[in-house]
Amino acid sequence: MKKEGKSIATSASPAILPVSPEDRAQPHIAYRRDVDGLRALAVLPVLFFHLGLWPFSGGFVGVDIFFVISGYLIASIIARELEQGxxxxxxxYARRIRRIFPALFAMIAVTIAAGSLILLPLDYRALGMSAVATVLFSSNLYFARQSGYFGAAGEEAPLLHGWSLAVEEQFYIVFPLLMFLIFRAGGRFRPALGMVALLSFLAALLLVDRSPVAAFYLPFPRAWEFLGGALLATGRIPVMRSPLMAQLCGLAGLALIGWAILNFSNATVFPGANALFPVLGAMLILHAGLTGSLVNRLLGHAVPVAIGRISYSHWPIIVFWTYRTDGDWRLREQLLIMLLSLLVAWLSWRFVEEPFRRARSFTTSRAFAFAGSLVMAGCGAGALLYFSGGLPSRVAPSVAALDAASRSMAYLPARCSGMAPARHHRLCPVGARNGRAPRFLLWGDSHAQALRPAFDRAGNALGLSGRIASYPACPTLLGLDRLDQPPAHDCSEFNRLVLETLRASPSIHTVFLVSRWGLCANGKRPEGGTPCYLGRDEDDDRSLGRDAQLFRAGLQETVRTLAAMGKQVILVAPIPEFRRNVPETLARAELYSEPAPLALSRADYLRRQRGVFNAFDQMRRRFPVKILYPHSLLCRTGHCAMTVHGVPLYSDDDHLSRQGSLMLTGMVYDAMKPADKKS
Structure with missing residues (x-):
C-alpha cells in the first residue's frame, strides 16, 4: 500500500543488517551452506532494488526471505536445546548480543561520523533520534510514526534499515519464551505455533488495506513470516523422501521468489497476501535442502555462501550518496556503490563480527555489560544530536538559517485540520479575532494552511473574522477521494462536513478554495513519485487519464453547490511547484559551495497548469466566481522566485513559507475587501 510521495515498500524496504546463522561454534547445530546462499539470494535483490537496477523492481521482498531464515535458524536452535535440556x-540473548551488537553499533558510529560531514542540522537532528530508536530496537515503531503525510522522506533516513532488525529482535523477545512455556506444558508447541502464525497472517491481511504502515512495520503482522521458518525447523512439515519432489520443491521456491523480485513494484500492495510469494518460496527452498536439490546445491557454492555470510549496511551509503548528489545515477555510479557496499560489508565481517564471535573471554555476564554500555553510549550520542538541534555550529549561520526554514510550515492542530475524528473536529479562526461572526472561509488541503498568514494579516487589516477548514491531501472536490491515500483518509466525508458547517453559518459570505490543483488535474508530481489518483470509492479504476475529467467534474460540483448556497466563490490558482525542497536545496548548495539545481520558469509553470486554468476559466463563464493568480506575483520576472532578500519563499517544494504567504497579502486583501469599500 502506498503513502504520500512514495510507496512504503519503496521508502522503507531497507538494506538489512540481517541475522546470519547462529554461532557456528555450537557443535549440536548442523551448518547448512545453502542457508547462507539463500541469504545471498535475499540481500542482492534488495541492493539492486535500492540502486534502481532493472529488472529488480520487487527486490524489497528480500526482507521477507530474511525473516523466514531467521525464524528457521532460531527455532532450530531453541528446539534442539529444549530437547536436550x-x-x-x-x-x-548473550549469543544475540555477540552476533548483533558489535556490527550494529559500529555501523551507527560510522553513520553518525559521516553524517556530521554531510547532513544539514535538521537531518542530523533526525539522525540522532533514529539512532536512539535503533539502539533500543524500536526503530520500526519510530519510522511507523514518521511515515504519515508530514513524515520525513525515508530515502533521507540513514538508519531506516534498522526497522527490520528491530522487528526481529522484538520477535526474539517473545518467541523463546513462547517455545519454552509450551515445551514445559508438554512439548506440543507445533500446533500452537501454527495457530499464532495463522492469526498473524490474518492480521496482516486486515491491516494492509486499513493501515498499511502498521502492516509493514509492526511485529505481529510480520510474525507469520518468522513462524513459517519456525514451523519447518520444528518438524511440523514432514521431510520429503522423494528426491524428485525435493527437486520440484526447490525449483518452485526459486520461481516464487523470482516472480516477486521481477514483477512486484512500488505499486504492489505489500505485505499481506503478496508476501506469500517470497515467504513460501524461502520455505520451499529451506525444506528442499533437507533432502537435497539442485537449487540448494547451487546456493551452497562458494560465491553465494561468501556473499550471504557477511552482513550488509548499504542503506547509509545510498542515503549519503543520494543526499550529496542529484540521485540520478549512471551505471558506473551504481556499480561503484555496489562494490563499496560489498567492501564495507566484508570489512565489518572481518574486523568486527568475526573477532567478537571468536572471542573466548566474551562470557554471558560480560556480554550483558557490553550491551548495556553500548546502549547508553548510543542513546547519549543520539540525544546530544537531537537536543542540540543537529549541532548547527557545524555549518555557517546562513546555511543553518536556510535549513531552519525547511519543513517549517506551521501546521494546524489536529482538531482544526480534519485529522481528528468528526465529533472532535471544529473550524478554527483566521483573520481578525474581534468576536464578530465569521465572514469568510478558507477551505482546502495543506496549501490552505500554508496561506493562512496572508489571510490572517488581510483579515486583521479589514477587521474581518474568518474560519479555516483544511485537511492535508484532500482537495476541495466534492464527492471525490484521493485513492493514493489510506481508506481512513476520507476526503469526501471531511468535505461533506465542511459543507454542513457552511449551511449552518449564514454569516460566511465568501469562500476561498485552495488546493494543490495541478496535482489533482495532472495526477503526476513534478518530482516524480507516487501519482495522485482521484475517485469516488476504493473500487474505482486508478488511471491518470481519468484524473483530469474527475478534477473538472469535482470542481464544478463544488462551485455549483456553493453558488447555489449564495456564497461568493474565489478560486486561488496553483502555487508554483518545484522539483525539490527549496530551502533545503539552497542550504545544501551553500554548504557544498555548489550551484543550486533549482529553476522554474513562468512558461513551465503555465504549461503544467494549463488544464487547471482551462477548468477555472470554464467555472468563471458558468458561475459568478473570482480567481486569484499567485504566480502573477511569484513569477513576475519570467522565473518563479525562490527567495526574497535571502529569505526562502517556500517551506518545501510546493508549500509557501510564512514569508511567501505574506507576499500575497495585498492580493488577498483586495479580494476580501467588502464591495462597498472598494474604489
Whole structure:
C-alpha cells in the first residue's frame, strides 16, 4: 500500500543488517551452506532494488526471505536445546548480543561520523533520534510514526534499515519464551505455533488495506513470516523422501521468489497476501535442502555462501550518496556503490563480527555489560544530536538559517485540520479575532494552511473574522477521494462536513478554495513519485487519464453547490511547484559551495497548469466566481522566485513559507475587501 510521495515498500524496504546463522561454534547445530546462499539470494535483490537496477523492481521482498531464515535458524536452535535440556534464556540473548551488537553499533558510529560531514542540522537532528530508536530496537515503531503525510522522506533516513532488525529482535523477545512455556506444558508447541502464525497472517491481511504502515512495520503482522521458518525447523512439515519432489520443491521456491523480485513494484500492495510469494518460496527452498536439490546445491557454492555470510549496511551509503548528489545515477555510479557496499560489508565481517564471535573471554555476564554500555553510549550520542538541534555550529549561520526554514510550515492542530475524528473536529479562526461572526472561509488541503498568514494579516487589516477548514491531501472536490491515500483518509466525508458547517453559518459570505490543483488535474508530481489518483470509492479504476475529467467534474460540483448556497466563490490558482525542497536545496548548495539545481520558469509553470486554468476559466463563464493568480506575483520576472532578500519563499517544494504567504497579502486583501469599500 502506498503513502504520500512514495510507496512504503519503496521508502522503507531497507538494506538489512540481517541475522546470519547462529554461532557456528555450537557443535549440536548442523551448518547448512545453502542457508547462507539463500541469504545471498535475499540481500542482492534488495541492493539492486535500492540502486534502481532493472529488472529488480520487487527486490524489497528480500526482507521477507530474511525473516523466514531467521525464524528457521532460531527455532532450530531453541528446539534442539529444549530437547536436550540445555536451553537458557540468558545464553540465548548473550549469543544475540555477540552476533548483533558489535556490527550494529559500529555501523551507527560510522553513520553518525559521516553524517556530521554531510547532513544539514535538521537531518542530523533526525539522525540522532533514529539512532536512539535503533539502539533500543524500536526503530520500526519510530519510522511507523514518521511515515504519515508530514513524515520525513525515508530515502533521507540513514538508519531506516534498522526497522527490520528491530522487528526481529522484538520477535526474539517473545518467541523463546513462547517455545519454552509450551515445551514445559508438554512439548506440543507445533500446533500452537501454527495457530499464532495463522492469526498473524490474518492480521496482516486486515491491516494492509486499513493501515498499511502498521502492516509493514509492526511485529505481529510480520510474525507469520518468522513462524513459517519456525514451523519447518520444528518438524511440523514432514521431510520429503522423494528426491524428485525435493527437486520440484526447490525449483518452485526459486520461481516464487523470482516472480516477486521481477514483477512486484512500488505499486504492489505489500505485505499481506503478496508476501506469500517470497515467504513460501524461502520455505520451499529451506525444506528442499533437507533432502537435497539442485537449487540448494547451487546456493551452497562458494560465491553465494561468501556473499550471504557477511552482513550488509548499504542503506547509509545510498542515503549519503543520494543526499550529496542529484540521485540520478549512471551505471558506473551504481556499480561503484555496489562494490563499496560489498567492501564495507566484508570489512565489518572481518574486523568486527568475526573477532567478537571468536572471542573466548566474551562470557554471558560480560556480554550483558557490553550491551548495556553500548546502549547508553548510543542513546547519549543520539540525544546530544537531537537536543542540540543537529549541532548547527557545524555549518555557517546562513546555511543553518536556510535549513531552519525547511519543513517549517506551521501546521494546524489536529482538531482544526480534519485529522481528528468528526465529533472532535471544529473550524478554527483566521483573520481578525474581534468576536464578530465569521465572514469568510478558507477551505482546502495543506496549501490552505500554508496561506493562512496572508489571510490572517488581510483579515486583521479589514477587521474581518474568518474560519479555516483544511485537511492535508484532500482537495476541495466534492464527492471525490484521493485513492493514493489510506481508506481512513476520507476526503469526501471531511468535505461533506465542511459543507454542513457552511449551511449552518449564514454569516460566511465568501469562500476561498485552495488546493494543490495541478496535482489533482495532472495526477503526476513534478518530482516524480507516487501519482495522485482521484475517485469516488476504493473500487474505482486508478488511471491518470481519468484524473483530469474527475478534477473538472469535482470542481464544478463544488462551485455549483456553493453558488447555489449564495456564497461568493474565489478560486486561488496553483502555487508554483518545484522539483525539490527549496530551502533545503539552497542550504545544501551553500554548504557544498555548489550551484543550486533549482529553476522554474513562468512558461513551465503555465504549461503544467494549463488544464487547471482551462477548468477555472470554464467555472468563471458558468458561475459568478473570482480567481486569484499567485504566480502573477511569484513569477513576475519570467522565473518563479525562490527567495526574497535571502529569505526562502517556500517551506518545501510546493508549500509557501510564512514569508511567501505574506507576499500575497495585498492580493488577498483586495479580494476580501467588502464591495462597498472598494474604489
Amino acid at each position: 540445555r536451553f537458557s534464556l540468558t545464553g540465548f
